Amino acid sequence: MDSQLDHPLVIGAGLVGSLWSTLLAQRGHEVTLVDRRPDMRAEGFRGGRSINLAMSTRGWHALRMAGLEDEVRKHALPMRGRMMHDRAGKLTAQPYGKSDEAIYSVSRGGLNLLLLNAAEATGKVNLVFDHKCNGFDKRSLEVSFTNAAGENIKTKSPAVFGADGAYSAMRSTMLRTPRFNYEQSYLDYGYKEMHIPAHADGSHRIDPEALHIWPRGQFMMIALPNPDGSFTCTLFMPYGGANGFDSLVEIADARAFFENEFADSLEHLLEFEEDWTSNPVSPLVTIRCSPWDYRQNILLIGDASHAIVPFYGQGMNSGFEDCSLLAASLDAQGSKVDWESLIAGFSESRPKDANAIADLALKNFVEMRDRVADPLFLRQKEVAAIMHKTFGDDFLPVYSQVSFSNTAYSEAQANGEVQEAILSAFAKTRPTGTPSKAELKALADQYKSLSVAS
Numbered sequence: 001m002d003s004q005l006d007h008p009l010v011i012g013a014g015l016v017g018s019l020w021s022t023l024l025a026q027r028g029h030e031v032t033l034v035d036r037r038p039d040m041r042a043e044g045f046r047g048g049r050s051i052n053l054a055m056s057t058r059g060w061h062a063l064r065m066a067g068l069e070d071e072v073r074k075h076a077l078p079m080r081g082r083m084m085h086d087r088a089g090k091l092t093a094q095p096y097g098k099s100d101e102a103i104y105s106v107s108r109g110g111l112n113l114l115l116l117n118a119a120e121a122t123g124k125v126n127l128v129f130d131h132k133c134n135g136f137d138k139r140s141l142e143v144s145f146t147n148a149a150g151e152n153i154k155t156k157s158p159a160v161f162g163a164d165g166a167y168s169a170m171r172s173t174m175l176r177t178p179r180f181n182y183e184q185s186y187l188d189y190g191y192k193e194m195h196i197p198a199h200a201d202g203s204h205r206i207d208p209e210a211l212h213i214w215p216r217g218q219f220m221m222i223a224l225p226n227p228d229g230s231f232t233c234t235l236f237m238p239y240g241g242a243n244g245f246d247s248l249v250e251i252a253d254a255r256a257f258f259e260n261e262f263a264d265s266l267e268h269l270l271e272f273e274e275d276w277t278s279n280p281v282s283p284l285v286t287i288r289c290s291p292w293d294y295r296q297n298i299l300l301i302g303d304a305s306h307a308i309v310p311f312y313g314q315g316m317n318s319g320f321e322d323c324s325l326l327a328a329s330l331d332a333q334g335s336k337v338d339w340e341s342l343i344a345g346f347s348e349s350r351p352k353d354a355n356a357i358a359d360l361a362l363k364n365f366v367e368m369r370d371r372v373a374d375p376l377f378l379r380q381k382e383v384a385a386i387m388h389k390t391f392g393d394d395f396l397p398v399y400s401q402v403s404f405s406n407t408a409y410s411e412a413q414a415n416g417e418v419q420e421a422i423l424s425a426f427a428k429t430r431p432t433g434t435p436s437k438a439e440l441k442a443l444a445d446q447y448k449s450l451s452v453a454s
């Protein structure tokens, strides 16, 4: 790496950094893209055991911009709704949106690999692996790296994008600058991944067109399908308490707990013991900070500036939306690129939306975990579905605004609050029965007068 680059430097070749590099290259810019890890392609990414992510409209929009949507869709599985599993193993399907609306399960490793290949295929992205970023010099703006041989390398660039994830080294330097606001909060919950293998013929053991949820108050397990017929399950549980991760150390206790709480899953979790003992318990963090830029030269994007809990399936989607919004701003500048104003503008405009989706993700955690059995909540959802069916896009549930539209997250959040207020008031006075046309019209009028129009 030269000590002075004349083009953008992107740190972190994860999902966001690779996509952003591709979008920059497609706009005619040379890019240096650096990651601390070795090249996952050279190492022979075998797919291994799948870890998957839910992709929705914002993610697809950014991939479409980069010309990658069709390729990713080939490997994506549609999940058209939630499949709730109760303690007795009874299943209840809850569609996500209209019949043609779905979120998609994609392999994290496969997607990262595809994005790295796409970046390289532009012919303009110089990929540098095995270089760990150590942050930057606050005066000179030089970014420093240590390579695999232990050598220190420094470089400067007219535009530096820190896409180095939730534990960003670039952000660590910003933490030591004046007036940098930072909040990192952990849930008392952790997560552990479990695996449902495919049948011998490669077919799925449970419905592959759904995101499966086992809601149990203090615990929750979800499962997303993989193209190879398997499912990746994620168990969310408190660390503490009698049935917390810290207590359920012995395999016999863990199995007894599953028999009690998730009995219908056990027949599919064929590698239960190995999963329980080998797979780590990982923490769930929300990170908020501002400003996202340093002296209009360095900008944090993706998890580096806004890591969120996974309960809305929007972490990657919001990071990809960072990329599509930045690309649109760059396009709006025309041929004369002004990196400083691009960085300053994004640092100013975007955090309110990142904060909104962080709040919504935390709220969804409580809803998925606790409220699915609350009659008032279920009545609200029922009336919301009727309203959506009757008024279409004029009454879009907040989940649809987040997952199936590009409405700004902060607007979706504000609209969700209005919906919640009017629907909970209605559910209290009319807890049962089909709402009349006049009642629906009154609710729609109320919503129209209070909601934020995009």
Ligand SMILES: Cc1cc2nc3c(=O)[nH]c(=O)nc-3n(C[C@H](O)[C@H](O)[C@H](O)COP(=O)(O)OP(=O)(O)OC[C@H]3O[C@@H](n4cnc5c(N)ncnc54)[C@H](O)[C@@H]3O)c2cc1C
Pocket: 011, 012, 013, 014, 015, 016, 017, 034, 035, 036, 037, 052, 053, 054, 055, 131, 132, 133, 134, 163, 164, 165, 166, 167, 168, 169, 191, 234, 301, 302, 303, 304, 310, 312, 313, 314, 315, 316, 317, 318, 319
């Ligand atoms: C359990 C779980 C489930 C999730 N499910 C979903 C989902 O369904 N849908 C969704 O949209 N999102 C989901 N997410 C969130 C999603 O994984 C993240 O938002 C996304 O990976 C962020 O991408 P990123 O590129 O910003 O960061 P990362 O993917 O973390 O990539 C960061 C990159 O930076 C590199 N790096 C780190 N430090 C350095 C350094 N010092 N020097 C150089 N390189 C460095 C890393 O090696 C990595 O390649 C989930 C997250 C979790 C934890």
